[in-house]
Amino acid sequence: MNVQQDGPIKMDALDPANALNMPEMADMTFAMDFLMRAKEGVRNIAVALTETVSPQARALLREQLRQGIALHQEITELMVRKKWFHPYELQEQFKLDVLSLTNTLEISKQKLFADDTSRKGMFDRTPDEHMGGSEA
Amino acid sequence: MINEKRLAAHEALDLHEIINFKTLGLAKSKLMQGLVFDQELRQLMEKDVQQTQQAIAQLQAVYAESPFEAPVPEFRPTPILN
Numbered sequence: 001m002n003v004q005q006d007g008p009i010k011m012d013a014l015d016p017a018n019a020l021n022m023p024e025m026a027d028m029t030f031a032m033d034f035l036m037r038a039k040e041g042v043r044n045i046a047v048a049l050t051e052t053v054s055p056q057a058r059a060l061l062r063e064q065l066r067q068g069i070a071l072h073q074e075i076t077e078l079m080v081r082k083k084w085f086h087p088y089e090l091q092e093q094f095k096l097d098v099l100s101l102t103n104t105l106e107i108s109k110q111k112l113f114a115d116d117t118s119r120k121g122m123f124d125r126t127p128d129e130h131m132g133g134s135e136a
Numbered sequence: 137m138i139n140e141k142r143l144a145a146h147e148a149l150d151l152h153e154i155i156n157f158k159t160l161g162l163a164k165s166k167l168m169q170g171l172v173f174d175q176e177l178r179q180l181m182e183k184d185v186q187q188t189q190q191a192i193a194q195l196q197a198v199y200a201e202s203p204f205e206a207p208v209p210e211f212r213p214t215p216i217l218n
Contacts, residue, residue: 024173026171026172026173027173030171034165034180037164038184044154048150048151048153051147052150053144053147054147056198057143057147057198060198071183074180078177078180082177
């Protein structure tokens, strides 16, 4: 009996094969998002700081800039330790980049949600609205 | 100068940007903790949540001196859904 597959596995949200290595891939993605946010935060605050004159606002932003830089360092170190980020081995980083873009592209092609997500009528009033507050 | 305590317009606009950035970051760091598998990563996100909560509170206090400061309604003024 020939059990060989004739093509690459088609992505399907319900295929358990996709659960293989999923936690690592997911965590790597979340960590990358976190790192980018920390990085963006440092830049945003630095820009705001150079627009500020009020001493109170300056002191606040300077402290938050310092905090942001520290957080960025912590995330970077964690990612390097977990091998989610390779700032020196660029070929390793290249592999991760392509792996995660491929995975994310495949996920983006799936139908994940219902056609209508407006959820109209579910949030516009409370269930007890027709009653007085004392009866509800 | 009548309003020495007030922030300059450009300062207030930068605060507006930082506050919104921090608010979105707070939501992300909080919600993603429910998706993350690695507990160390989760702890780092929780640290970010704690720091950002404080940062937003401090920024909000300064933002109150904005030249376009206004009374805040209890709810969003107009309902999104009909």
